[in-house]
Amino acid sequence: MSxxxxxxGIRKSFGDRDVLKGVxxxxxxxxxxxxxxxxxxGKSTLLRCLGLLEPIDDGQIFxxxxxxxxxxxxxxxxxxxxxxxxxxxxxxxxxxVLDNVTLASRVVHRxxxxxxxxxxxxxxxxxGLADKAKDHPDRLSGGQQQRVAIARxxxxxxxxxxLDEITSALDPELVGxxxxxxxxLASEGATILMATHEMAFARDVADRVVFLDAGTIVEQxxxxxxxxxxxxxxxxxxxxxFT
Ligand code: ADP
Ligand code: MG
Numbered sequence: 084m085s086x087x088x089x090x091x092g093i094r095k096s097f098g099d100r101d102v103l104k105g106v107x108x109x110x111x112x113x114x115x116x117x118x119x120x121x122x123x124x125g126k127s128t129l130l131r132c133l134g135l136l137e138p139i140d141d142g143q144i145f146x147x148x149x150x151x152x153x154x155x156x157x158x159x160x161x162x163x164x165x166x167x168x169x170x171x172x173x174x175x176x177x178x179x180v181l182d183n184v185t186l187a188s189r190v191v192h193r194x195x196x197x198x199x200x201x202x203x204x205x206x207x208x209x210x211g212l213a214d215k216a217k218d219h220p221d222r223l224s225g226g227q228q229q230r231v232a233i234a235r236x237x238x239x240x241x242x243x244x245x246l247d248e249i250t251s252a253l254d255p256e257l258v259g260x261x262x263x264x265x266x267x268l269a270s271e272g273a274t275i276l277m278a279t280h281e282m283a284f285a286r287d288v289a290d291r292v293v294f295l296d297a298g299t300i301v302e303q304x305x306x307x308x309x310x311x312x313x314x315x316x317x318x319x320x321x322x323x324x325f326t
Contacts, residue, residue, distance in 0.1 A: 086145075087112045087274050088133065088243050093142035095128055104126045104298040105142070110243060110276055115269045117285035117306070118278040120295035121321060126262030126278040129295065130245045133276070134167050148243065163191045170248040172228040173233070174220040180207065181216040184235045192239055199238075206234040210264055226257030233264055237273075244268070246277040262288075282325045286310050296316050 086109035095103040102125045110116055118126050131137040132145060135151060135158045145151040147226050151161045162220075174183050184203035188194040194202075207213050210230040212223075220228050229249055229288050236244060246265065250258040269275055279285055285292055285306055290307040294302045302315045313319045 086110050086114075086259075088276070089145045090133055090176050091143050093129065093132055093144070095125075095132055095137065096140055097297060103132065103139075106295070106298070106300055108133075108276075108293060108300065110111050110274055113272045113274055114275075114291065115275045115289050116277070116291045116293055117289035118295060119280070119282070119285060119321070124295045125250045125298040126295055127247050129142075130247045130276065130278055134165050134245045136167070137199075143251045155278050159191070162313050163187070163239060164242050165245060166241030167245045168229070168232045168241070168247065168249045170193070170251045172220070172225070172230055172232045172252075174231055176220055179216065179220050180212065180220065180223070180231050183220065183231055184238050187235065203234070203238060206238055207231075210234045211260075224257060226260045229253065229257075229261045230264055233261070233268075233308060237268070242274065244273055244275045246275060246279075248278050248280065250279070250281060265312070274314050280325075282310060282322070294321065296321065 088110040091107045093103050093106040098233060100110040120126050123246060124325065132139045139152060143150060146164060162182065167212055181200060181203055184206060188199040188202065189196060204216065210233060212227060213228055215223060215227065250261050253261065262281060266288050289306050291303060292306050293300055294309060296317045302309055302318045308317065310322065313322060
């Protein structure tokens with residue numbers, strides 16, 4: 084299967100700890116894939132490797148037709164084609180919300196400030212935060228900060244969004260507003276790989292669920308199969324925790 088993002092045989096160790104043991108994963112255009120698995124199974128490491136935020140030890144990663152795992156590749160240029168959002172919001176605390184959203188467009192993509200700000204204002208309206216543009220992140224709730232982080236990630240029209248447990252650090256009452264935004268992006272055709280523990284969300288929004296256990300993909304398929312009729316004992320044991 085050819086995909087917008089295709090990784091094969093990804094291996095990654097930290098010291099003598101083998102964290103990814105030969106992972107194959109593909110994301111088709113407009114596909115939404117939920118990456119599930121216990122804490123420590125390697126979800127974040129996989130996302131970081133795919134996003135070129137962590138060097139891989141073995142394997143290949145293609146973004147479109149380009150082998151982005153080739154060591155000669157300009158990582159900054161590739162990272163500019165991807166959007167990443169993490170569990171901790173990682174906004175720049177000394178910058179306004181508007182400047183957080185425009186920074187990459189201005190610095191990496193060299194967009195003129197006026198154009199970047201016009202686009203950022205649109206995006207902030209899109210995530211329901213038009214009135215917060217001038218505020219600093221610490222004035223915002225966790226859910227609002229995470230919506231800014233998403234606006235920042237999509238400001239450069241990334242080909243793929245890599246979302247790493249973006250609701251895990253939020254108070255329960257703020258989770259919904261962030262998931263709602265991801266749901267909208269998905270319905271508008273974004274290509275998304277999302278590590279999550281929100282099984283109901285994965286069931287409703289993901290096209291495919293990938294279950295990672297101890298650095299290996301144990302099972303994957305449509306949510307209706309993997310979440311409701313898991314074939315593998317390890318998948319069943321993992322899902323039993325959520326019922
Ligand atoms: P998950 O996101 O599924 O919880 P992680 O990818 O964060 O899993 O971690 C998988 C394993 O890799 C864990 O045992 C973790 O301690 C280890 N690990 C992750 N990042 C590093 C690192 N930078 N250095 C050493 N070990 C790491
Ligand atoms: Mg993680």
